[in-house]
Amino acid sequence: METCNKSEEKHESAAIVINDGWPGYSLDLFTYPQHYCDDLECVYIPHGVIQDRTERLARNIMDDIGDHHIVVLCVLKGGYKFCADLLDYIKVLSCTSNRSIPMRVDFIRLKSYRNDQSTEAMQIIGGEDLTILTGKNVLIVEAIVNTGKTMKTLLNHVEQFKPKMVKVASLLVKRAPSGGGYSPNYVGFEIPDCFVVGYALDYNEYFRDLNHICVISEKGKLKYRI
Ligand SMILES: Nc1nc2c(ncn2[C@@H]2O[C@H](COP(=O)(O)O)[C@@H](O)[C@H]2O)c(=O)[nH]1
Numbered sequence: 617m618e619t620c621n622k623s624e625e626k627h628e629s630a631a632i633v634i635n636d637g638w639p640g641y642s643l644d645l646f647t648y649p650q651h652y653c654d655d656l657e658c659v660y661i662p663h664g665v666i667q668d669r670t671e672r673l674a675r676n677i678m679d680d681i682g683d684h685h686i687v688v689l690c691v692l693k694g695g696y697k698f699c700a701d702l703l704d705y706i707k708v709l710s711c712t713s714n715r716s717i718p719m720r721v722d723f724i725r726l727k728s729y730r731n732d733q734s735t736e737a738m739q740i741i742g743g744e745d746l747t748i749l750t751g752k753n754v755l756i757v758e759a760i761v762n763t764g765k766t767m768k769t770l771l772n773h774v775e776q777f778k779p780k781m782v783k784v785a786s787l788l789v790k791r792a793p794s795g796g797g798y799s800p801n802y803v804g805f806e807i808p809d810c811f812v813v814g815y816a817l818d819y820n821e822y823f824r825d826l827n828h829i830c831v832i833s834e835k836g837k838l839k840y841r842i
Contacts, residue, residue: 627676631789631803632669634661638808640831648826655823655836660812661805663827666787667701669804673785674705677755677802681783682715686753689746691770692725693824694759697816698787698804702757719755722748726766731820731841732811732832738769749777759817760788764798788812788829811837 640658648656690699703721710716725741754774761767767784774782785802792809813823814830822840823832 627680628801631806633806634808636791636808643830646828648828648830652823652826652836655833655839656813657831657833659828660807660810660831661815661829663815666698666804666815666829670698670701670787671705673802673804674702674709677702677783677785678706678709678713678715678717681753681755682709682713682717684753685718686720686755687749687779688719688721689749689754689756689774690721690723691756691758691766692723692742694817695757695787698759699757702785720748722746724770726770728766732837738766740769740773746774746777749774749779751778751780753781754779754783756782756784758784758786758800759815760790760812761786761798761800762790762792767798767800787815 638660640660641662643653643656643659646659646662648659688699688703690696699721703719706717706719723742724746726738727741728738756767756770756774758767767786771782771784783802784800786800787804789800789803789806790809791806810831811819812829813819813832814826814828816824817829818824819832819837820840820842823830
C-alpha cells in the first residue's frame with residue numbers, strides 16, 4: 617500500500633491557512649438555524665467558502681488521479697457533507713472536461729469523541745468487510761484531522777484489505793499541539809486548535825444541521841454536554 621502523507625503529486629498538501637488570531641465573522645452577518653442562537657461564538661468558515669474550496673479540491677483530485685477507477689470511502693458521520701459535495705464537483709468535471717473518474721462509493725463510521733474531547737475508545741462501526749478495496753485505488757474522505765489518531769487507525773484497518781493505492785482528502789486539518797504529524801494528501805483548510813461544528817461536524821450529535829463551520833460557545837458546550 618502506498619503511504620498517505622507523501623506529496624508526490626503537484627496538487628497535494630496545499631491548504632488555505634486560517635491564522636491563530638482569526639476571530640471569525642459575527643453571527644449577525646449570516647443566516648443560521650435560530651435554535652442555535654445562544655450556542656455559537658462565530659461563523660468560522662462560511663458555507664459558500666467551503667463550497668468554493670471543495671470545488672477546487674475536486675479539480676486537484678481530478679488532475680492527479682483522473683481516468684483511474686477509484687473507490688471513495690466516506691468517513692461518517694462528520695464527512696458526509698464534504699464527501700457529497702466533493703463527489704458532486706468531481707461528477708460535474710467528469711461531464712464537462714476531457715477527464716473522468718469512474719467511482720464506487722462506500723461508507724465507514726468511526727467514533728472516538730465525547731463532548732469536545734478525543735477518547736481512547738475508538739470504535740469502527742460498519743466497514744468490517746472492506747474486500748471491495750482489494751487491489752483498488754482508494755480515496756478516503758474525512759471532515760477533520762486533529763491528532764491524526766482516527767485516520768491512522770482507519771489506514772491500518774484499510775491496509776488489511778490490500779488496496780493498490782490510498783489517498784486521503786480532509787476538509788479541515790487542525791494545528792493541534794497534540795498533532796501526531798499526520799498530513800492528508802488533500803486539505804481544504806488548516807485551522808487553529810479550536811472545536812468547530814457545522815457542515816455535518818457535531819458536538820454530541822448536535823449542529824449537523826448547520827451549513828457554516830462555526831465555533832461553539834461555552835454556553836453551547838454546557839447545553840449539549842453528556
Ligand atoms: N465536531 C468536531 N469533531 C472533531 C473536531 N476535531 C476532531 N473531531 C473528531 O475527531 C476525529 C478526528 O480526530 P483525531 O484527533 O483522531 O484526528 C474526526 O473524525 C471528528 O469526528 C472538531 O473540532 N469538531
